[in-house]
Amino acid sequence: MLFPTLHRGVLLARRQRFLADIRLDDGREILAHCPNTGRMLGYSRPGLTVWASERTTAGRCAWTWELAEVGGSLVGVHPARANALAAEAIGAGRIPALAGYAEFLREVRYGAAGSRIDLLLRGPGRPDCYVEVKSVTAADEFELGIFPDAVSERARRHLQELQGVVDAGGRGVLLFCVQRADVLAVRAASEIDPAYARALQAARRGGVEVLAWQCAVSTCGIALHRPLPLLA
Known part of the structure; x- marks a missing residue:
């Protein structure tokens, strides 16, 4: 399964089960959908390197949190x-x-x-x-x-x-x-x-x-x- 283009950043906070604040490497701060409603043990700490995908539909820009880096390894955060x-x-x-x-x-x-x-x-x-x-x-x-x-x-x-x-x-x-x-x-x-x-x-x-x-x-x-x- 191929990902769409991913944008690297830093996790600022998992605001609630469905939302995450991320600062991208280009300096933009985005609000991303968090597709994992679980506890995300060990890979939802502020400061982790993360990757998000961008989707533009009908003039709206939506972001989805896709990956997190833990100890040099990548974790797929999208259980679906x-x-x-x-x-x-x-x-x-x-x-x-x-x-x-x-x-x-x-x-x-x-x-x-x-x-x-x-x-x-x-x-x-x-x-x-x-x-x-x-x-x-x-x-x-x-x-x-x-x-x-x-x-x-x-x-x-x-x-x-x-x-x-x-x-x-x-x-x-x-x-x-x-x-x-x-x-x-x-x-x-x-x-x-x-x-x-x-x-x-x-x-x-x-x-x-x-x-x-x-x-x-x-x-x-x-x-x-x-x-x-x-x-x-």
């Missing part, structure tokens, strides 16, 4: 890109465990709670494969990517829905899309959401497959490129 990154990688056959399906659907309703699955893969002679994608952008002091970065009842519900798929004879897959290149593995953030950590362990025991893939991140673009270990 995870679905597109996963779809791109699966479509290109880069994830062997999810390769070989003939049909590729997005945002299909499923489960008892009427959730929408991020990706539904279908192929002749194979059970339907339901793929839930989660963006990992936070990391701990041991260079481990962590999810979630805030208590998430919704994420726990998605695990239950995937378990229902498996129990019905389908294939349920949770795919962690790690939008940073400075982590060695992924783990559930039990110190933040212990209920999610327990639910993840139960889902894995129940047959839900869990994959973690790391992105290569640059100021030109971002793409899933290699698997990471998942720690219990």
